[in-house]
Amino acid sequence: MIKVAINGYGTIGKRVADAVAAQPDMEVIGVSKTSVSSEAYIAKERGYPLYIADLSKKSAFEKAGIEVAGDVDAMLKAADIVVDATPGGVGEKNRPIYERLGKKAIFQGGEEHEVAGFSFNAHANYKEAAGKQFARVVSCNTTGLVRLIHALDQAFGVQRVRAVMVRRGADPDDIKRGPIDAIVLNPATIPSHHGPDVQTVLPQINIVTLAMIVPTTFMHMHSIQADLKTATTRDEVLAVFENHSRIGLIRKATGIKSNAQLREYTQDLGRPRTDLWENGVFEESVSVLDGKEFYCFQAIHQEADVIPENIDCIRALMGTVKDPEESIRMTNEALGLVAIG
C-alpha cells in the first residue's frame, strides 16, 4: 500500500483524498488543514487523520470537536508520497520541506512548471515520470486541452490549435470572488498562458489560446479549433473520443447544451460531488470542415478533471505500475469512472 499524505485539504485536496482512499493500492495516511472549517468536519466524517500546520491552533480544533493527529511535519514523515494541494504559490514554498525529508511530491497547476521541472498528464507522458522525485499535475484547463489535443494528434496529427476558453469566475463555494455581471478578459493580451502550459506536456504543438472569465461557478467551456495534418471525417473523430478513457461524449439526445445541465446530469448519475472527471465533449459540436478543420466545444469541470491524473501520477512517480493504460484502468475502475456517452 502506498502511503499518501494530502497537504492542503481544500477543493482539490478533499477530492484527491477520497480518490486515494478508493484505490486498492493506496491509503490516506493524513490530510492537513490550517484552520477550523466545514472541511475539517468532513475529514473527521471520512476518518482521515487530520494534521495541522500550526500546533498552537490545536485547542481551537478540539473545541470544535475535531481531533488533531499532529503537525504537518509528522504527517509528511509517515508518508511515501505527498500530494500538495495548497493554494497556488504555497506549493513552491513547501518544496524545500519535501526535499529536506526526501519525500516524493506532486504539485498542482497553481504552481509554475519549474516547481517540479516536470509537468504530467497520464495519457501523454506517464512513463517520463519514472524515477523523478517531483511532478506537477497541470491545471484543470491545461489537463482538458492536453487530453483532447493529444488524442487528435495521435490519430490525425495536429498542425495548429486555436482555442478560446470561457472560464468560471469562482468555485461554487467561493463567495468572495466575482465578477457578478461582467465578461473579463484574462488576460486582455493575446495569447493567454494556457498555450505555453500545454507545451510543457506537448512541446511539439503549435497552439494559441485566449481566455475570458464569466460569472459562473461550475466548469470552464472551451471552444477549440484545430487544423489537422491528415484528412478525416466527423465519424472518425467521434470514434477516437468514444474510445478514450477520459473523454466523455455528451449525446445530442440528452438535450444538454450547457454546463449547468451537464452538472444536473452528473448529479443525477450519482457522481460523488457531482464530479465530471473526464472532458465533456458536446457530440453535436464535433465538426470537421473540409476534411482537415476540426471544431468542438468541451466542458471542463475545474474541480474534478485533475483528480484521476493525481492518482495516476502517484503510481508513475512511485514506479509501482509501469504501464500507463494499466494505471488509468485501475484509477477509473476504483472511482467508478466510465466516461459518459
Add this chain to the structure above:
Amino acid sequence: MIKVAINGYGTIGKRVADAVAAQPDMEVIGVSKTSVSSEAYIAKERGYPLYIADLSKKSAFEKAGIEVAGDVDAMLKAADIVVDATPGGVGEKNRPIYERLGKKAIFQGGEEHEVAGFSFNAHANYKEAAGKQFARVVSCNTTGLVRLIHALDQAFGVQRVRAVMVRRGADPDDIKRGPIDAIVLNPATIPSHHGPDVQTVLPQINIVTLAMIVPTTFMHMHSIQADLKTATTRDEVLAVFENHSRIGLIRKATGIKSNAQLREYTQDLGRPRTDLWENGVFEESVSVLDGKEFYCFQAIHQEADVIPENIDCIRALMGTVKDPEESIRMTNEALGLVAIG
C-alpha cells in the same frame, strides 16, 4: 408494499422516485415523461419503468435507446397511489383522471390548495390525511415556514410572524429563467401569497410575508421574525431546533454563512443530489430579543425539502402508518436523513 406511480419525472419527481425506492414499505411501479431528455436516461439507469403521455412518441424514445413501458393511463392503473409532480397547473388538469380511475393522489405546491382541499405537512397535520383521496404537499417555501413556525408555536406560542423571503431565480439546470442582475419584487405588493399558504396548514397563525427573487440557483433564504407568547431564551429555542427531526442547525464553527457554502457541505457529506431535506437554520442567527422577539435566517433547498413530506404523505393517505412520528422516523431512516448540526 405500496405501489407508487410518479407522474412527471422532473426536478421533484426524480427525487420522489428515489426516495420511494429507498423505503421498506413502498415501490416505484413507474415514472412518466413527455419527451426524451437526460432524465429519461436516468430513469433507465435506475431501472424505473418509463411511461409516456403520448404513445405516438414511443419511437423517439426507442431511437434514443430508452424502453417505453406503456402510456400514463396504464401506469396509473397499476398504482395504489400517484405522486403528481407535473409542472404547476397540470396537476389540476390531471385530477379528473385520478378521480375516474379512483386513485389516491398527492399534488405539489405549484397547485392551488383547492386541487385537493387539504394541504399537508408531516409534523403539523399528518393525522388529518386519514381517509382522504387527495392531498397537496405545500410548496418548498411554505414547507420551510410551516416546520419552523409549528415548532415555535408548540414550544412557546406564536403571536405573529413577519418573514422576508429571498428566493432563488431558477433551479440549477434551468438555463432559460433569470434574472441575471436584478432584485425582483415578487410580488411588488404586500403581503405575498406565502402567508395565506402557511395558513392552509396552520390556520391560527398571524403571518405577513414579503418576497423577492434574486439571481441565484440554489436554496431560498428566509429571514424570520416572530413575536412569541411565552418568554424564552436563545438556548431554549436552539434546543427545540436540535430536537426537531427536520430542522438542521448550521453550526458557527463550520464557517458557513451562505447557501453556496451550505451546498458544498451537503455535497461533501455525500447527500444524493446534494439535497438538504431539512430546514437549514443558521445557528449564529438564532436570536431572542427581550425574551419574546425571535429571529433567524434559514436556508430552504427548493428541490429537496418537500421530498420527505411526499413520502410521509403517501403513508398518511394510505393509512398504513397511523403515527406521524413513526412515519417520519421511517422516512428519515430510509433516506439516511440525520439533520445536520
Add this chain to the structure above:
Amino acid sequence: MIKVAINGYGTIGKRVADAVAAQPDMEVIGVSKTSVSSEAYIAKERGYPLYIADLSKKSAFEKAGIEVAGDVDAMLKAADIVVDATPGGVGEKNRPIYERLGKKAIFQGGEEHEVAGFSFNAHANYKEAAGKQFARVVSCNTTGLVRLIHALDQAFGVQRVRAVMVRRGADPDDIKRGPIDAIVLNPATIPSHHGPDVQTVLPQINIVTLAMIVPTTFMHMHSIQADLKTATTRDEVLAVFENHSRIGLIRKATGIKSNAQLREYTQDLGRPRTDLWENGVFEESVSVLDGKEFYCFQAIHQEADVIPENIDCIRALMGTVKDPEESIRMTNEALGLVAIG
C-alpha cells in the same frame, strides 16, 4: 426634413427616435407602443407623438396620463419612412402593411435577410441601398463583425475569419431571461448563424463563427482571429482602427479589461444611456502573429451599435445623401460620436 416613424418604441426604437431627433435633416413624426409602460412616459417626456396599435387601449393610456395621437396606421401614413423596431419576427408581419401604404421601411436584425432582400451596413454597402424600398440593418453582433472585417479586408485582404462570440444573456432591463449560472452553447452545433449573416453584407468573406450565452447583461464580447492576405504589423492594424469612424480603441492606460468597466467609462463620458455606438476594440489585445495572423477582443454594445447604422440607412434609402462618408459624418456629428481612444 425626412419624416420618420418608429414602429415599436422599445430598446432599439427609443434609441433610434432620439438619434433621429438629433439629426439636422430628420424629424420624429411618431413612435408606437402596444401597452402602457415606463417607456410610454419617456416618449411623453421627449415630446414624441405616441401612436398605439390597438385604439381600444386608448383609455388605459389616458388613465395613465399619456396622450394618444392615433393608431399605427395614421402614424405610418404621415411618414416618409418607417424604422420597424418591433420584436423579432413581427417586422415580417408588418411588411405587407408597408407595401400596401407604399412606404419605405427599415427592419432590424431580429428579422431574416429575406424580409428586405437587402442587408445594410454603412461602411460596407451604403450605395447599394439606392432606390430600394426596404433594407434590414443587420444585428448587433453582425454589425460589429462587419465593421471590423470590412476594415481589415480593405486594408490587408482577409483570407479567413474564425470568431467566437460570448453573448450577454439578456438586456439590462429584462428580468425574465437567464441564464443565472450557466454557459449555454447557442447553438451547440458549429457554425453559428452569425457567419452566414455576415455574408449577407460581405459575401466574399470565408468565416466560421461559434457562439455562447453567459449571465451578463451588457455587451457581447467577440474574440476574433483572421488570416490576412497581405503581411502587416500591429501598428498598421492599430492605425486602421484609429482612423475608422466607428471603431474605438480602448487604451491600455485606462485599465479597462471588461465590458463592465467599459460601461462605467461610457457612463462617465456622459454618453446617453451609456451607449457605446462604436466597436470597442481592446488595444492590448490587438495582435499580429507571424505577419498574417490577426487577433483581437472587441466589446459590442448590443443596444447601441446598430443605432447610427439605422440613421445612415434612412439617408441611403431616401437617396438624400449619396456619399456614405458624408452620411456617416453627419450622423456621428449629430450624435456627438467621436470614437473612444
Add this chain to the structure above:
Amino acid sequence: MIKVAINGYGTIGKRVADAVAAQPDMEVIGVSKTSVSSEAYIAKERGYPLYIADLSKKSAFEKAGIEVAGDVDAMLKAADIVVDATPGGVGEKNRPIYERLGKKAIFQGGEEHEVAGFSFNAHANYKEAAGKQFARVVSCNTTGLVRLIHALDQAFGVQRVRAVMVRRGADPDDIKRGPIDAIVLNPATIPSHHGPDVQTVLPQINIVTLAMIVPTTFMHMHSIQADLKTATTRDEVLAVFENHSRIGLIRKATGIKSNAQLREYTQDLGRPRTDLWENGVFEESVSVLDGKEFYCFQAIHQEADVIPENIDCIRALMGTVKDPEESIRMTNEALGLVAIG
C-alpha cells in the same frame, strides 16, 4: 464661492465633484487620484485639476497624457473644505492631516461614526452641523433608512422599525468582488450594524436590521416594516412621500418591479450616470395594515443617494446657508433633481 477639494476621485468622489461643479455657490478646486486609470481621463475631460498622493508617480500620469497639478497637500491647502471619498478606513488615516491644516472635512459611510463624532443627514440634523469641523455622511443604506424613517416619524411617530436589506454584491465596475451564485448573510448574526448606524442620526428610533448580499450590481433593496404610534392610512403615507424632496415614488403604471427596470428608467430620463439620488419607494408596496403597521419596499442606489447629502453637508459645515430646506432646494435645483413619481 466655497472652494471644495475632493480627496479620492472614485465611485463617490467623481459624483461629488460633478455635483459640486453644478452648484452656484461652490467650485471644485481639485480632485485626487493614486494611480492612472479611466477615471483620471474623466477628471481631465471635466477640467478638474488633478492632484496625486505620491509625486513620484507624476511621470506615469504625464506619459498617459494627464497633467498633474501637484500633490494632495497642495490641493488641501487651497481648499475651504475637503470631501474625503477615499476607500473605507483611509479617511480615518487622513483626519490628522485635515486637523494639521485646519481644514473642515466630510467623511463617508465607510468610516466609523467616531471619525467625525457627528453623523449627518440633511433632513434629519442639518442644523447640528453648525460650527463643527468634521461630519460623516452616513452610508448609502443608512441614508436611505434615515430619510424614510425620519419622514414617517415626523408624520406619525415611529414605535419600532424592522428592516431587511438585500444588498448588491459589488458596484457595477468592480470585477473582482462576488458572490456569483450565492445569498450571503452579512452578517449571519442579528442585528446587522445598520440599526445602530441609523441611531447615530436618529437616536430615539427602536430599530432592528438584518442584511444579506446577493449577486447584483445596482441598488440595494430594502424591505421595511414599521409599527406607527398614530393610526393612519395608505393614502396619508403616500402623501408624505409625495411631498418629500428626496423620496421618489415608482408608480404602478410604469410596470417597474425591480432595480434593473428602475435603472433603465433613470437612464431613459437622462440622469447623469443613471443616478437615482432619491429613495425609490415602490408605490404598489406601500401598505398600512390595521392602521398602524407600515410596509414598503425601497430601492437605494448605493452610488448616488449620498451625493446630495454631501452637498448639503458642505453648506451646513461652512455655515453659509442656515435653513436645511433652503440648502436642499438649492442642491436639488442645481442637480435637476425632481424626485420621480
